Amino acid sequence: MTKPPRKPSQPLLGDVDAPIRSRARRRRDPAQSQLLLDPMPARIEPCLALLKSRPPKGPQWTFEVKWDGYRLAVHIEPSGVRILTRGGHDWTERFPAILAEAKRVPVSTAILDGEAVVLDAQGRSDFGMLQQSLGGRGGKRTSRDAIFMAFDLLYFDGHDITGTELVSRRHLLEGLVPPGGEEAIRLSEEIDADGEKLLRIACEHGLEGIIAKDRNSPYRSGRLGDWVKIKCVQSDGFAIIGYEKSTASFGGIGRLLLAARKGNDLVFVGGVGTGFNERSAGELRQQMDELIVGKPAVDIGRKRNAVFVRPKLVAEIEYRAWTHDGKLRHASYKGLRDPADHSDLYEV
Structure with a gap:
């Protein structure tokens, strides 16, 4: 890896001429007291982006396209490759193209x-197409169409580098996944631009939004503000608590009834009646009808022709804004989130 960092940064782990050492994350075997390697973690909780309405300003921020798919961690070891979802589920066999390419990564x-x-044909990530390639929510198909957009490196050649600043992690990542690749593992490239201008261009091209990251931040699990997401159109997960019947709509679904989390409870946030096609509505109706209950999980007021279900299904919903009384405005159904994706419900 001879490519220098784009901008000057602190050395990765001290003197560049000294052997690379880093702090052990657990006690080492005394018989290997001279071993200068960190144990490879079985799993690292992901760093999550905090939703903001506008891009942050300042020279410490770098930007990327926001991808709409399933968050994954690709673990590469001499014994093999594991592909884990955000919730820690092993989906290695569901992404054969990514698996094959991971075995060729030079590390x-x-x-x-x-x-x-x-x-899609315009190079934009499409969550619905990804779900279809996997067989829908709960489907067991493998996806040969899915590719992996790599945007961070957490462990490298025996060393835990989560405590290192982002600019150095990215330098190492680019040595493994060069920019401009067309393989099943590609680099999510950094974009040096004014955040407001970049967001406007992203929205004009029909992208979901952008991600801003603090160049100097270590990798910290959770939603702590080191990464920020700014969306062109809001899109979040909401619990399905029922539906209104209609003889004129796909699957007989006139409108889904939705709820968000408020503390330890759920609260009604309105409904969505667009975004379905014949296939998605039919599959959704079948799953909802297996969860029917006699009364709603939350107070929804008086609803005609309503069928209530246990809040086990999480729908990804696009929406433009909120009404003054806390209901979704201009909502559209995108698909069901898989439980293995460990998606959080929107919190009001």
Whole structure:
């Protein structure tokens, strides 16, 4: 890896001429007291982006496209490759193209953080296409269309580098996944631009939004503000608590009834009646009809022709804004989130 960092940064782990050492994450075997390697973690909780309405300003922020897919971690070891979802589920066999490409990455051990996506004809990530390639929610098909957009490197050649600043992690990542590739593992490239201008261009091209990341931040699990997401159109997960019947709509679904989390409870946030096609509505109706209950999980007021279900299904919903009384405005159904994706419900 001879490519220098784009901008000057602190050395990765001290003197560049000294052997690379890093702090052990657990006690080492005394018989291997001279071993200068960190144990490879079985799993690292992902760093999550905090939703903001506008891009942050300042020279410490770098930007990327926001990808709409499944968050994955690709673990590369001499014994093989594991592909884990955000919730820690092993989906290695469901992404054969990503698996095959991971075996060709020029490294002995590594953990790559990124997003599995399926791209449309314009090169935009399409969550619905990804779900279809996997057989829908709860489907067991393998996806040969999915590619992995890598945007961070957490473990590299025997060393835990989560405590290192992003600019150095990215430098190492680009040595493994060069920019401009067309393989099943590709680099989510950084874009040096004004955040407001970049967001406007992203929205004009029909992208979901952008991600801003603090160049100097270590990799910290959770939603702590080191990464920020700014969306062109809001899109979040909401619990399905029922539906209104209609003889004129696909699957007989006139409108889904939705709820968000408020503390430890759920609260009604309105409904959505667009975004379905014949196939998605039919599959959704079949799953809802297996969850029918006699009364709604939350107070929804008086609804005609309503069928209530246990809040086990999480729908991804696009929406433009909120009404003054806390209901979704201009909502559209995108698909069901898989439980293995460990998606959070929107919190009001």
